[in-house]
Amino acid sequence: MKPELNLTARSAWLDPVAPKPAGPDRPFWTALAAAVIVACLGLALASGRLRDYTPFGPYSVTVPLSFKTYDPARWAVMNAEDYEAALKIDPTLPDPNSVGYADATALPPADPAALRDEAFVGPPAKSYVFRGVTxxxxxxxxxxxxxxxxxxxxxxxxxxxxxxxxxxxxxxxxxxxxxxxxxxxxxxxxxxxxxxxxxxxxxxxxxxxxxxxxxxxxxxxxxxxxxxxxxxxxxxxxxxxxxxxxxxxxxxxxxxxxxxxxxxxxxxxxxxxxxxxxxxxxxxxxxGPYLPVAQQLAILKGQGIAPGAGPLPAITGPAAAxxxxxxxxxxxxxxxxxxxxxxxxxxxPAPATPPVTYSDPRLNQSGQIRQEFQKSGEWIR
Missing domain, CATH: 1.10.10.2520 (Cell wall hydrolase SleB, domain 1)
Structure with a gap:
């Protein structure tokens, strides 16, 4: 009769199990130490102390160039007379019309005098049409x-x-x-x-x-x-x-x-x-004007006062009537x-209408500049 094997029995040749030390578990201390190390690294990164050390320090990237320092093909494209000539040299060039650019050769040549005027005067105003409601x-x-x-x-x-x-x-x-x-x-x-x-x-x-x-x-x-x-x-x-x-x-x-x-x-x-x-x-x-012309003339001649300063004195002479x-x-x-x-x-052409006449005969002198109007057009100082 074959004897049965007891697989659960401990072999006498194995080392005995070491006794478990008293106190908290060892994994707890390991996790705490890892947390402290991570916190220290975070503080160091935040303060910039590791900026001079890899992998946190400066780095450089090398980008390969697809053309040489002096590439005859590229120079030929840049010196081409028009887009069609450049397209024959490099068929992969993008279509300029695809991004909304017009052909520069279709624009009129720039006028040097106009460019000088714009540089001196500044930008012109934008065109605007004034359409009244009525x-x-x-x-x-x-x-x-x-x-x-x-x-x-x-x-x-x-x-x-x-x-x-x-x-x-x-x-x-x-x-x-x-x-x-x-x-x-x-x-x-x-x-x-x-x-x-x-x-x-x-x-x-x-x-x-x-x-x-x-x-x-x-x-x-x-x-x-x-x-x-x-x-x-x-x-x-x-x-x-x-x-x-x-x-x-x-x-x-x-x-x-x-x-x-x-x-x-x-x-x-x-x-x-x-x-x-x-x-x-x-x-x-x-x-306007919102100040009557008669009052303007009176003020100009010293016979009147500005609005708000008192009543307007009567105008003497032929215009008094x-x-x-x-x-x-x-x-x-x-x-x-x-x-x-x-x-x-x-x-x-509208039918002829009689000209406007004034009560004061001195004002019926069209085309003649009187003495009091010699400075007309100047800004008031």
């Missing part, structure tokens, strides 16, 4: 801009008139000024001596405009309201005659001299294209507003 708004904007162009630059060339028009357009698009054409032109005209454009508060509008220069100013105003940009003055918002230099001249950046006017723009970002983004309201106020009418309230030179046409639309 035909009356469009006619008011056209009349106000025409008045400013005429009374500020009637003796100037077309470029001189365009410079004045561009300043008014720039102001209407800038948040520092009213966002309407009439608001910009007649800003401050309700008080003598604080108007932005002196013709609106120094009695200059008492002169009846000459028809040829008024029509020329009207044509330039129509183009400016229709989006025409005069780049020679850039983003100018101020100007003055060459005969004076105001105190604020040094605080602005001069852009150019056109005719008898020196043009300036704001410094810094306030004078860059991003600032000229004020929306056009489309609702034009009633054209009736107040002087306001030229701004007279019929406009064109009949576009009454016929509901857009600004700049040519119209048939």
């Amino acid at each position: 035909a009356l708004d469009r006619e008011r904007a056209h009349y106000c801009l025409t008045s400013a162009i005429y009374y500020e630059a009637a003796s100037e060339t077309d470029d001189g008139m365009r410079g004045v028009a561009q300043v008014i357009i720039n102001r209407a698009r800038h948040p520092s000024f009213p966002n309407t054409i009439c608001g910009v032109v007649f800003q401050g005209s309700q008080r003598a001596g604080v108007c932005q454009f002196t013709f609106s508060c120094d009695g200059a509008m008492a002169r009846a405009p000459s028809k040829p220069n008024w029509l020329r100013a009207s044509r330039i105003a129509s183009a400016a309201l229709g989006g025409y940009v005069f780049p020679k003055v850039g983003l100018a918002t101020h100007y003055h005659t060459t005969a004076i230099w105001p105190r604020w001249g040094k605080s602005l950046v001069m852009t150019n001299i056109v005719g008898a006017h020196i043009f300036h723009r704001w410094r810094g970002r306030w004078g860059m294209p991003d600032a000229f983004r004020a929306p056009y309201l489309g609702r034009e106020p009633v054209p 009736a107040p002087l009418p306001d030229v701004a309230a007279a019929p406009l030179p064109s009949t576009m507003a009454q016929q509901g046409r857009d600004i700049g639309t040519p119209t048939a």
Whole structure:
């Protein structure tokens, strides 16, 4: 009979099991030591003490180049006359039209004079079309801009008139000024001596405009309201005659001299294209001047006082019988507003109308500059 093997019995040849020491288990101490080491490494990394040791220190990467220092094929591609010639050398070149780039050879050559002007004047204004809500708004904007162009630059060339028009357009698009054409032109005209454009508060509008220069100013105003940009003055918002230099001249950046006017723009970002983004309201106020011309003349002659300082004394002389009418309230030179046409639309010649006459015979001298109007067009100091 074969004896059975007892596999569970311990062999006498094996070493006896070592007695278990008293106290906590040894794995606990091992885990605690590992945790302390990890914490120390984290603190060292956070403090940057291991930045000079690998693998935590600086390292370098080598990128293989696909061409030599002097590769004739690459030089031939860069010196190719056009894209087709370069494509014959390297068929893997990407299509420039795929990213929206136009063919440079199709662009007209750059004008050196235009580049010099742009470097001196600064960036030009962006084209903007002033569309009034109604035909009356469009006619008011056209009349106000025409008045400013005429009374500020009637003796100037077309470029001189365009410079004045561009300043008014720039102001209407800038948040520092009213966002309407009439608001910009007649800003401050309700008080003598604080108007932005002196013709609106120094009695200059008492002169009846000459028809040829008024029509020329009207044509330039129509183009400016229709989006025409005069780049020679850039983003100018101020100007003055060459005969004076105001105190604020040094605080602005001069852009150019056109005719008898020196043009300036704001410094810094306030004078860059991003600032000229004020929306056009489309609702034009009633054209000025907001201080009657009769009161302007009285103040100019020393026979009146500014608004708010007391009652206006009576005007003596031939004009005492009736107040002087306001030229701004007279019929406009064109009949576009009454016929509901857009600004700049040519119209048939209107029937001849009698000229506007004034109670004071001294004002019925069209085309002649009187002594009190010799400085008309200059900024008030």
